[in-house]
Amino acid sequence: MMPIGHYLFLSLALLLIGAVGVITRRNVIIVLMSIELILNAVNINLVAFSRYYGDVAGQVFALFIIADAAAEAAVGLGIIIAFFRNRETVLADEMDLLKW
Amino acid sequence: MLDSIVFYFFAGIAVLSAALMVTRRNAIHSAVFLITTLLSTAGIFLQLRAEFLFIGQIILYVGGIMVLFIFVIMLVRLDVPLPQIRSRARQWVACIVALVVFLEAAFIVWMSQKVPGQGLLVLRAAPAEKLPPNTEDLGKSLFGAYLLPFEIASILLLVAMIGAVVMGKKRTDAP
Numbered sequence: 245m246m247p248i249g250h251y252l253f254l255s256l257a258l259l260l261i262g263a264v265g266v267i268t269r270r271n272v273i274i275v276l277m278s279i280e281l282i283l284n285a286v287n288i289n290l291v292a293f294s295r296y297y298g299d300v301a302g303q304v305f306a307l308f309i310i311a312d313a314a315a316e317a318a319v320g321l322g323i324i325i326a327f328f329r330n331r332e333t334v335l336a337d338e339m340d341l342l343k344w
Numbered sequence: 345m346l347d348s349i350v351f352y353f354f355a356g357i358a359v360l361s362a363a364l365m366v367t368r369r370n371a372i373h374s375a376v377f378l379i380t381t382l383l384s385t386a387g388i389f390l391q392l393r394a395e396f397l398f399i400g401q402i403i404l405y406v407g408g409i410m411v412l413f414i415f416v417i418m419l420v421r422l423d424v425p426l427p428q429i430r431s432r433a434r435q436w437v438a439c440i441v442a443l444v445v446f447l448e449a450a451f452i453v454w455m456s457q458k459v460p461g462q463g464l465l466v467l468r469a470a471p472a473e474k475l476p477p478n479t480e481d482l483g484k485s486l487f488g489a490y491l492l493p494f495e496i497a498s499i500l501l502l503v504a505m506i507g508a509v510v511m512g513k514k515r516t517d518a519p
Contacts (some may be wrong), residue, residue, distance in 0.1 A: 245353060254359070254388070257356060267437060270426075270429065273416060274366075277366075278366065300485050323511055324416060325420070329514070341392050
């Protein structure tokens with residue numbers, strides 16, 4: 245069994261890739277997918293610590309995070325659909341309705 | 345030995361397809377690569393003896409959330425020929441942020457090795473008998489100690505469902 249640092253670095257790598265996706269992509273759907281990737285990276289951390297401390301609580305938290313991710317995806321995609329119906333675009337640059 | 349082979353296999357696939365997901369132009373390709381990442385994460389959960397989360401990850405993420413994403417990608421016109429990166433400056437900012445956070449983590453690793461005794465990152469696994477096939481324990485914990493958060497999560501899902509329906513509904517009274 246490996247030391248836990250390997251899992252932490254995998255989680256960190258996925259989180260950073262997700263953050264780069266959130267910052268650079270124009271398409272809001274891909275930004276949402278990057279957020280899913282970040283939540284998934286957090287789950288790896290929780291499950292790894294659950295395994296290494298021999299305590300099941302980390303898996304319970306990971307389960308709650310999966311439920312949160314589902315809720316976030318449903319609401320976010322609903323917002324995207326509503327926005328696309330009004331403005332005919334999903335590009336983040338053109339979402340400037342609230343800008344002065 | 346077998347453990348680390350399995351880990352590096354799944355970790356390599358996860359990181360590679362995550363990088364491809366962020367860089368592909370076509371949103372459907374991104375979605376497929378995200379599915380690959382989520383599946384290899386499920387493999388890592390299995391390697392960490394989280395059997396229930398392994399199945400839950402596949403059913404919920406890949407079977408539920410990603411199908412939703414692909415539906416929306418198909419419903420929405422995506423303008424693939426347009427540039428998909430917001431600007432060069434933002435790309436630089438993103439790379440710098442990622443590099444800074446990575447250096448921060450590397451610094452923490454370096455510091456933790458200087459701490460006498462057992463540092464955090466060299467934590468050894470609990471013996472296998474402390475975490476036997478543990479779906480039953482997970483259920484007992486979920487409906488025992490974590491019953492209130494569980495109910496709150498169910499309310500959250502209900503609210504999200506209502507919100508999604510309201511957002512997605514075609515508005516008939518608006519002009």
